[in-house]
Amino acid sequence: MLAVIVPLAAATLAGLVWMWPSDRQPVDPGAAQMPKVTGTVARVTLKPCPAARPTGAQDAAPRPDPRRCGTAAVELTSGPLAGRSVTVELPSGPGSRVFEPGDKVLLVEGPGDAGTPSYQLSDHDRSGPLWLVGGAFVLAVLAFGRWRGLTALIGLGVTFALLVLFLIPAILDGRPPLGAAVVCAAAIMLAVLYLTHGFSLTTSVAVLGTFASLALTGLLAMLAIDLTRLTGITDDSSLSLDLSYGINTRGLLLAGVIIGSLGVLDDVTVTQAATVRELARADASASFGRLYRAAARVGRAHIASVINTIVLAYAGASLPLMLLFSVGGQSLGEVAATPVIAQEIVRSVAGTLGLIAAVPVTTALAALAATWRPDGGEGGSPDGARSPAAAHSPS
Numbered sequence: 001m002l003a004v005i006v007p008l009a010a011a012t013l014a015g016l017v018w019m020w021p022s023d024r025q026p027v028d029p030g031a032a033q034m035p036k037v038t039g040t041v042a043r044v045t046l047k048p049c050p051a052a053r054p055t056g057a058q059d060a061a062p063r064p065d066p067r068r069c070g071t072a073a074v075e076l077t078s079g080p081l082a083g084r085s086v087t088v089e090l091p092s093g094p095g096s097r098v099f100e101p102g103d104k105v106l107l108v109e110g111p112g113d114a115g116t117p118s119y120q121l122s123d124h125d126r127s128g129p130l131w132l133v134g135g136a137f138v139l140a141v142l143a144f145g146r147w148r149g150l151t152a153l154i155g156l157g158v159t160f161a162l163l164v165l166f167l168i169p170a171i172l173d174g175r176p177p178l179g180a181a182v183v184c185a186a187a188i189m190l191a192v193l194y195l196t197h198g199f200s201l202t203t204s205v206a207v208l209g210t211f212a213s214l215a216l217t218g219l220l221a222m223l224a225i226d227l228t229r230l231t232g233i234t235d236d237s238s239l240s241l242d243l244s245y246g247i248n249t250r251g252l253l254l255a256g257v258i259i260g261s262l263g264v265l266d267d268v269t270v271t272q273a274a275t276v277r278e279l280a281r282a283d284a285s286a287s288f289g290r291l292y293r294a295a296a297r298v299g300r301a302h303i304a305s306v307i308n309t310i311v312l313a314y315a316g317a318s319l320p321l322m323l324l325f326s327v328g329g330q331s332l333g334e335v336a337a338t339p340v341i342a343q344e345i346v347r348s349v350a351g352t353l354g355l356i357a358a359v360p361v362t363t364a365l366a367a368l369a370a371t372w373r374p375d376g377g378e379g380g381s382p383d384g385a386r387s388p389a390a391a392h393s394p395s
Helices: 002-019 127-172 177-197 201-228 236-245 249-282 288-317 319-327 332-337 339-371
Strands: 036-047 069-076 085-089 104-110 118-124
Touching (some): 249 288
Antiparallel strands (some): 036 069
């Protein structure tokens, strides 16, 4: 195990050092954000909205006006005019946000007359509710997981740090998206698995199984993207990254597949390695074949549920777009052939095949580690645990 994991860790560290982004990041002058301030809606005054109908349009039936026109008095809680009340126009376009008295809001600050800034309602201020939701998540993890829950939260922090401080800046700095994603995924895998589950033989088995399955997932994704001739450009964001920053969108698509698959793969590999460990502890005389078959049955049940989870997750993310295609009267084949849906199909298939491969690979490694002995014998349990019979043996 160490003969593989130590070089893997050394290569990951070298990749982090080599691909670490520079301090200078590309900045788009046209994308500069206007300053925002917070406030509380004190009063809302509504008025009839002006009639707005396209030229030549014919109303088949009267429809309610979805807009809300009027003004809102907002008490500012930050910015140069904090503590003062300003009057702003309510957004009145179709589908615009609805503001009520007492709402915490964000306002965009712009230049005004005589040096006094002007303000425009932008969005609801969700910082308070998000902190509440995050606090509930942390408390639930700590209450149930205790020390293991704490290490899981630290691992989650390491994951976010690597994504925000390494992967995204490295891609913006011109590093190959696929190479940056592979290095980032390996670093997350090594740091999070050992931090969360401890330095043990079982964790090492899960690391090797995750790495092998992740490599297979990346290879299958590359073949599928080449076969379907996807470019990675499906919306304005990917088009802007390609035109304005010269980022390889095909590589970015591959990077997304690898990072997205890692979260599910480590779940399956850790479960399989732990299953073999417990089976070996329950029956210290079990052979390699017996352990493999018993753990593989557990793995098949796990895979059956996880595959449905993956497909539903991708379908949920693409649901609004699928509704638009359905309204347009397109057939199922036409919808599946569109770049956006085809891209999600490739993600799902590549991730699922890598997930399926993770079960036999990890199970075989764990069963081999549980039964292998230097003298060629079999038996015993992983992680150095002695069987009850061995504990009472005269030898």
